[in-house]
Every structure is written in structure tokens, then in C-alpha cells.
Amino acid sequence: MSDLPTPWPVGYRSRSATPADVQAVHRLVAACERELLGRAVTGIDRIAADLGLPDQEPESDTVLVHDCQGDLVGWGRVRGRRTRIHVHPDHRGRGLGRSLLDWSEARGRQLGSDRLSQSVPDSDPAASALLRSSGYVPLVTEWLLAITMPVEPEVPEPPSGITVRPFRPGDEQAAYQVTEDAFDEWQQRRKTYAEWARLTVEGATFEPAASPLAFADGQLVGVVLSSDVPGSDEGYVERVAVRHDHRTRGIARTLLREAFRTFYHQGKRTCTLWTHTDTGALSLYERIGMTVRRSSTVYSKALILEQPAGGPQRGEP
Incomplete structure (x- = not known):
């Protein structure tokens, strides 16, 4: 909540965010990304999902800080x-980063979180230094990979017994099951269907034509979900997942190359995707011709949860 006892620097005031703030938050994030990365990379869909998930309380989980002119x-x-x-x-350089970090830790404790983590571009040494000085330690490395497509990508034949087709209405629940089952191996929290859908198939940038699916005996066993961001000359792969009992068969490679080819036919000459240490997929992407464009580090810190007033009760440890 914005009314947590956070000492904001002089001249700044805070309030909670609402879904109506999507445009303003997106402009702020884009300005930060242009400064650090040379271009804005976060779509407005991502911000809308952050501020409008049905199982979330935006007024409790977000804070906006304005200057004396009222600018975010x-x-x-x-x-x-x-x-x-x-x-x-x-x-x-005015203490806002430190104040926001203090706010996030206080809010995390209120929510009962025993740990917080944050992803920071490796091109932002000041943010990394702030986190390290506050007790955060590196957890995983994230990589943005890209592939250039001067000619139409070749797509291998599907493995024996596998059929491939583009995503179509009615595939949502099965795609959710396959992707979340696969991501359960490393993600900290399984997404609800509503959250997953808002971030993927219900987003305005979702591109079903570039989202091929793999089937074995009529069951979905492999998924690639892609986005086509307006104004971007690149295609973006949002999710890659293969059911555990069908891995190492070349299904992911086939689906990715199919997505690349679709984007090529749409006029895109580059495709990108994110991966990180825990997925173990970096070598797969490099084998199909992708290279690392930039990296980020996820920093993590254990939180000491607040004791109830009066401390532990009699008989409690």
C-alpha cells in the first residue's frame, strides 16, 4: 500500500496505482528502457496485466511516486x-530507488513473503550496487536471445508421430496445462489460468499464426506462444514448453523454426526470446542459431517476517 511508512525524498509523494494508470506507467517504463537499453521493450499488455489481474489487489501491491509537478x-x-x-x-540519484526498495520489502512482509527477488539489466550497475548493498545476492542469469533471418528459415520435419499446426480457439486450456507443468520445474509460483491467459493468449499482441502446437495421438505435447508487438520489426516468442515425456525428440526445435518462418513471411527479419539459468535451454537456442543480445541478473533477499504484536505467544517457539 502507498501508505506504508516509507520516507520518500523531499518533494515527492506517493499513492497506489489503479488500472487507469497503465498509460502513465508504460511511459515511465519505456523511458527507463530507452536510457538503459537504447529502446523500449516492454509492451503495454505487460503493464496492463500488472495493474489489472483479477486475482490481484493493485491498490495494495503497487505504488506510484510523483514529483512536485505531478509527473510520474x-x-x-x-x-x-x-x-x-x-x-x-x-x-x-535522489534516493527514490532506495525508498522504493524499502517500500517493496515492507509490503512483501505484509503479504507474508519470506523472500523477494528482482531482475536488473546488467547494463544498470547502479541498481545492482543498490541491491547488493541492501543484502540481495545474485540468483540466476537471464538472457535475451535473437536470431536474424536474411532468408526464409528452414523447418525440419516433425518427429515421428508428431503433427504440428498453428494455435486456434479452443487450445487455451491445454496450452496452459502444458506450459505451466513445464514451468513448474523452476518457477516460484504456478500462475492461475486467468493470470496466464492475460499475459499470453488474451493479450492484444498475441499472434496465433506464429504460435505452433505439437500433438501426439491427439494430445498437446508441445507449445510455442508468440507476440507481434505493434511498431516493432521483430517477432517475439513468449513461451516454449514441451511435455516432459516428449522431450529430447526435437519438438521444440521444430516449433521454434515454424514460428520463425511465420514471422519471416510477415516481414520480420529478427525474432527474440528470453530464457534463464534454471530452464537449461540456452544451448538449445544457440544450436538453432540464436545469439545472446543482452543479459540481466535476478537478485534475491530473504525477508525477516514481522512478529505479531507482543512477540511469540506462550508455548510457541
Whole structure:
């Protein structure tokens, strides 16, 4: 909540965010990304999902910070064990990052989280230094991979017994099951269907034509979900998942190359996707011709949860 006892720097005030703030938060995030990465990379769908999930309380999990002119210059969000923080480039070095970090930890404790983690671009040494000085330690490395397509990508034949077709209405629940089952091996919290759908198949940028599915005996066993961001000259692969009992057969490679070819026919000459240490998939992407464009580090910190007033009760440890 924005009314947590956080000492904001002089001249700044805070309030909770609402779904009506999507455009303003997106502009702030885009300004931060242009400063650090040279281009805005987060779509407005992602911000809308952050501020409007049906099983979330935006007024409790987010905070906006405005300057004395009323301009949005910082924001923070806590959900489960993950937090996101952005400070406008023109307002860095004034203590806003530290205040937002303090807010996120206080809110995390209120929510009962025993740990918080945050992803920071490796091109942002100031943010990394702030987290390290606050007791955060590196957890995993994330990589943005890209493939250039000067000619139409070749697509291998599907493995024996596998059929491939594009995503179509009615595939949502099966795709959710396959992707979340696969991601359960490393993700901290399984998404609800509503949250997953808002981030993928219900988003305005979801591209079903570039989202091929693999089937074995009529059952979905492999999924690639892609996005076509308006104004971007690149295709983006959002999810890659293969059911555990069908891995190492080349299904993921076939689906990815199929997605690349579709984007090529749509005029895209580059495709990108994110992966990280825990997925163990970096070598797969490199074998199909993708290279690392940039990296981020996820930092993590254990939180000491607040004791109820009066401390432990008699008979409690």
C-alpha cells in the first residue's frame, strides 16, 4: 500500500496505482528502457496485466511516486516473491530507488513473503550496487536471445508421430496445462489460468499464426506462444514448453523454426526470446542459431517476517 511508512525524498509523494494508470506507467517504463537499453521493450499488455489481474489487489501491491509537478517518476510492484521497480532517468540519484526498495520489502512482509527477488539489466550497475548493498545476492542469469533471418528459415520435419499446426480457439486450456507443468520445474509460483491467459493468449499482441502446437495421438505435447508487438520489426516468442515425456525428440526445435518462418513471411527479419539459468535451454537456442543480445541478473533477499504484536505467544517457539 502507498501508505506504508516509507520516507520518500523531499518533494515527492506517493499513492497506489489503479488500472487507469497503465498509460502513465508504460511511459515511465519505456523511458527507463530507452536510457538503459537504447529502446523500449516492454509492451503495454505487460503493464496492463500488472495493474489489472483479477486475482490481484493493485491498490495494495503497487505504488506510484510523483514529483512536485505531478509527473510520474517512479513506481514499484510486489507480487508473491517478485518485485519490479523503475525510477525515471531524470530522477535517479535522489534516493527514490532506495525508498522504493524499502517500500517493496515492507509490503512483501505484509503479504507474508519470506523472500523477494528482482531482475536488473546488467547494463544498470547502479541498481545492482543498490541491491547488493541492501543484502540481495545474485540468483540466476537471464538472457535475451535473437536470431536474424536474411532468408526464409528452414523447418525440419516433425518427429515421428508428431503433427504440428498453428494455435486456434479452443487450445487455451491445454496450452496452459502444458506450459505451466513445464514451468513448474523452476518457477516460484504456478500462475492461475486467468493470470496466464492475460499475459499470453488474451493479450492484444498475441499472434496465433506464429504460435505452433505439437500433438501426439491427439494430445498437446508441445507449445510455442508468440507476440507481434505493434511498431516493432521483430517477432517475439513468449513461451516454449514441451511435455516432459516428449522431450529430447526435437519438438521444440521444430516449433521454434515454424514460428520463425511465420514471422519471416510477415516481414520480420529478427525474432527474440528470453530464457534463464534454471530452464537449461540456452544451448538449445544457440544450436538453432540464436545469439545472446543482452543479459540481466535476478537478485534475491530473504525477508525477516514481522512478529505479531507482543512477540511469540506462550508455548510457541
